[in-house]
Amino acid sequence: MDQLTLHDLQCYLALKYKKRGTSAALFMKLVEEIGEVAEVLNQLEGRKANTANASLEKELVDVIHYVVAIASINNIDLTKSIIEKDKQASVKYNQSPNLAEFLVALKK
Template identity: 75%
Template sequence: MKQLTFHELQSYLQLKYKEGRTSSALFMKLVEEIGEVAEVLNQLEGRKTNSGHPSLEKELVDVIHYAVAIASINDIDLSRAIIEKDKLAAIKYKQSPNLEEFLVVQNKD
């Protein structure tokens, strides 16, 4: 299967949600999906009985879907934003390498 990039996902979701969905509507779906992740984690960690709820994988995909959709309809380049945010976090928490440096090393191989 082809590897999916953030750019491709964002382009797809921007097309999918270009009409009819607002950031706040997508955010409400995101919150709902985060609640579903919490339910699955509670079941997996024994705090709740398993009710045949969907898998953690599927629920996390839903969370990513709606978070990326919100970024997409607001013209936020997530690849750029993630790298920039990680640079700041790496400085703040004195971590090395930062994501950009890690990607440079990975792409040499």
């Protein structure tokens, strides 16, 4: 299988939703998908009868799809934003390594 980067996915979704996607419409789809994740988790943890062929994997992919699509049509570089947000959280919660440090160590 081919490697997929977050940047690749953002470029693809920006193209896909360029003319027909609005942040509000994509957000409403995201909320739907989060509800579907909740349904699957309830089924998997026995709080709800398993009424369908529930797939946590598929529902999580849908959530990621819409989050990345919203970022893409708003020209947000998620890779940069995730790394920066993690640096801030690492300082706030006194955690080490941060994501940037982890990535450097991973490449060694």
